[in-house]
Amino acid sequence: xxxxxxxxxxxxxxxxxxxNVDALYSFIFWLSVVLFVGIMVxxxxxxxxxxxxxxxxxxxxxxNLFLQIGLAVAPIPLxxxxxxxxxxxxxDMSIAPAxxxxxxxxxxxxxxxxxxxxxxxxxxxxxxxNRPVKLIxxxxxxxxxxxxxxxxxxxxxVPGMFTSLWFQPDKTGKMDVFCTEYCGGKSKDQNGNELAPxxxxxxxxxxxxxxxxxxxxxxxxxxxxxxxxDPVEFGKALYTQxxxxxxxxxxxxxxxAPSWKGLWARSEPMLDGSMVTVDGNYLRESIVLPSAKxxxxxxxxxxxxxxxxxxxxxxxxxxxxxxxxx
Amino acid sequence: xxxxxxxxxxxxxxxxxxGDPNVNYLxxxxxxxxxxxxxxxxxxxxxxxxxxxxAFLVGGxxxxxxxxxLFTAGKTIVxxxxxxxxxxxxxxxxxxxxxxxxxxxxxxxxxxPLMVGARGLAFPxxxxxxxxxxxxxxxxxxxxxxxxxxDTGWTFYTPYSMATKGCVLALMLSVMVLGLSSxxxxxxxxxxxxxxxxxxxxxxxxxxxxxxxxxxAITQILATPVLVITLGLLIFERVLGLGLFDPxxxxxxxLFQHFxxxxxHPAVYITVVSGMAVVSxxxxxxxxxxxxxxxxxxxxxxxxxLLGVSRLGKPHVSCRYE
Ligand SMILES: [Cu+2]
Numbered sequence: 001x002x003x004x005x006x007x008x009x010x011x012x013x014x015x016x017x018x019x020n021v022d023a024l025y026s027f028i029f030w031l032s033v034v035l036f037v038g039i040m041v042x043x044x045x046x047x048x049x050x051x052x053x054x055x056x057x058x059x060x061x062x063x064n065l066f067l068q069i070g071l072a073v074a075p076i077p078l079x080x081x082x083x084x085x086x087x088x089x090x091x092d093m094s095i096a097p098a099x100x101x102x103x104x105x106x107x108x109x110x111x112x113x114x115x116x117x118x119x120x121x122x123x124x125x126x127x128x129x130n131r132p133v134k135l136i137x138x139x140x141x142x143x144x145x146x147x148x149x150x151x152x153x154x155x156x157x158v159p160g161m162f163t164s165l166w167f168q169p170d171k172t173g174k175m176d177v178f179c180t181e182y183c184g185g186k187s188k189d190q191n192g193n194e195l196a197p198x199x200x201x202x203x204x205x206x207x208x209x210x211x212x213x214x215x216x217x218x219x220x221x222x223x224x225x226x227x228x229x230d231p232v233e234f235g236k237a238l239y240t241q242x243x244x245x246x247x248x249x250x251x252x253x254x255x256x257a258p259s260w261k262g263l264w265a266r267s268e269p270m271l272d273g274s275m276v277t278v279d280g281n282y283l284r285e286s287i288v289l290p291s292a293k294x295x296x297x298x299x300x301x302x303x304x305x306x307x308x309x310x311x312x313x314x315x316x317x318x319x320x321x322x323x324x325x326x
Numbered sequence: 327x328x329x330x331x332x333x334x335x336x337x338x339x340x341x342x343x344x345g346d347p348n349v350n351y352l353x354x355x356x357x358x359x360x361x362x363x364x365x366x367x368x369x370x371x372x373x374x375x376x377x378x379x380x381a382f383l384v385g386g387x388x389x390x391x392x393x394x395x396l397f398t399a400g401k402t403i404v405x406x407x408x409x410x411x412x413x414x415x416x417x418x419x420x421x422x423x424x425x426x427x428x429x430x431x432x433x434x435x436x437x438x439p440l441m442v443g444a445r446g447l448a449f450p451x452x453x454x455x456x457x458x459x460x461x462x463x464x465x466x467x468x469x470x471x472x473x474x475x476x477d478t479g480w481t482f483y484t485p486y487s488m489a490t491k492g493c494v495l496a497l498m499l500s501v502m503v504l505g506l507s508s509x510x511x512x513x514x515x516x517x518x519x520x521x522x523x524x525x526x527x528x529x530x531x532x533x534x535x536x537x538x539x540x541x542x543a544i545t546q547i548l549a550t551p552v553l554v555i556t557l558g559l560l561i562f563e564r565v566l567g568l569g570l571f572d573p574x575x576x577x578x579x580x581l582f583q584h585f586x587x588x589x590x591h592p593a594v595y596i597t598v599v600s601g602m603a604v605v606s607x608x609x610x611x612x613x614x615x616x617x618x619x620x621x622x623x624x625x626x627x628x629x630x631x632l633l634g635v636s637r638l639g640k641p642h643v644s645c646r647y648e
């Protein structure tokens with residue numbers, strides 16, 4: 001391995017967009033090396049050549065407008081170029097391609113739960129190779145951050161909000177998932193008794209793995225998980241269990257509240273005159289804080305009670321159910 | 327142009343020796359009280375030097391324990407809770423008790439009046455007040471160290487800082503109070519540089535260290551109030567459950583991050599601009615030459631300060647909504 005290869009410094013690259021990240025990293029790294037060495041050599045040279053000697057006097061520095069402007073302007077194209085390169089890569093890494101496999105990620109103190117599109121869950125994430133995967137992430141307690149060095153991706157998990165991330169693994173194998181937003185830890189149990197050091201739990205132990213399988217192995221893995229609770233069925237059950245049906249219909253008839261039929265992804269006027277596109281974050285907010293945005297035609301504050309007690313999983317299931325009500 | 331002998335508030339000049347060439351500021355008055363109640367800018371600079379050096383030592387000791395703990399995997403000397411408290415205290419002590427005041431409050435206090443040709447800073451008593459506010463902040467910090475202090479990290483991110491059991495309040499109060507001290511120093515420097523330059527010392531001739539202190543002071547008075555207010559809100563949130571930042575109550579934790587980095591991002595420039603100002607002076611002095619591009623360096627420090635304040639901390643908030 002050559003010392004010029006990015007993998008000399010960085011962990012093995014295992015995703016499609018890693019090459020661009022590494023190229024930019026190498027560019028900035030080697031540019032810094034060249035500039036650092038250049039500046040140091042020049043400094044030492046000038047210090048030596050213009051050192052204090054008998055027979056030589058310090059002369060006034062003088063003024064050179066062109067040199068000054070030149071030195072100020074010269075780095076600008078370089079900086080703008082690096083910014084452009086970085087920002088374009090960031091945008092590419094932010095917008096998932098259509099057809100990506102969507103996985104729900106829930107972070108909590110101190111672990112991870114992954115839920116596949118079919119509703120199967122696991123504490124490690126299996127993904128098929130060469131297929132885009134989009135993670136829709138939330139936290140059930142404090143801030144966490146999902147970081148996978150081999151994929152060159154990292155994004156915060158924020159309670160009360162969905163954040164997302166996508167990647168396309170291009171090699172089979174295993175990699176580690178870390179939490180990179182400090183989230184506490186403990187060495188004692190609920191009763192204040194000291195635990196054995198191997199039992200300590202915390203930010204540092206908030207680890208998981210991503211296993212990149214071939215498509216066949218992945219299918220086998222999913223089948224091995226058995227038939228899970230279908231989130232749509234679960235959401236449908238919650239619709240009556242939690243009493244949403246008292247106000248909301250699913251067949252388009254509008255009573256005291258808007259119907260859920262056709263709700264997903266439509267643009268909807270709000271009471272304050274703004275328009276929203278109905279997506280996960282909007283629905284979550286409508287359920288947890290009904291008065292935050294009120295649908296046009298309904299009174300403020302909303303008559304809908306706040307459902308803050310719902311678990312992340314239940315909100316997800318309701319949203320999945322809503323998506324099917326076309 | 328302001329004259330040299332402007333009498334300062336209450337007839338005090340911020341100069342113990344009162345301009346007598348035969349008495350220096352160390353010998354002008356004697357006794358502990360003459361130091362504790364001094365309004366002399368050089369003496370206050372030295373008082374800051376001692377406290378800042380002490381803070382550096384304390385912050386360094388916390389770091390030392392952390393590195394020792396990491397010597398072996400698993401527990402080496404402290405349990406995880408202690409480790410978390412120590413890196414929090416390390417961060418708070420190093421940033422707010424050492425880094426921020428280090429150059430402005432020590433070298434700035436001592437040198438700025440000399441460099442602009444003034445007897446002292448514009449408000450000598452305000453300067454003393456700002457030192458004692460700093461000491462008050464340090465006392466809160468010591469209280470936090472003695473009690474089971476915060477384990478939130480120096481950024482106090484919610485919702486963790488709402489949920490954790492440790493005594494977060496003492497440390498947050500400490501940082502708030504230290505912020506106030508920093509604002510007062512900033513105001514003092516800006517007024518001094520504007521109003522008390524010796525006749526003929528135009529802006530173009532102002533030494534680069536003066537420019538550095540000016541840029542730093544602007545950052546201090548524009549960005550620090552946001553920190554003080556944000557931590558005030560956080561304290562209200564923790565005590566009264568206001569629901570500004572806590573998602574359970576409908577608040578937004580990312581809002582706290584934006585507020586916090588509105589201060590903490592420019593705070594980086596407080597450190598680097600003052601450091602570069604010192605380096606410019608040292609090079610100019612020992613090479614016995616005027617600095618090449620003096621005006622360019624001066625304006626760039628100023629631009630750095632203003633851009634720093636206007637960046638709203640965006641680069642530090644790493645999450646994207648779906
Ligand atoms: Cu975490």
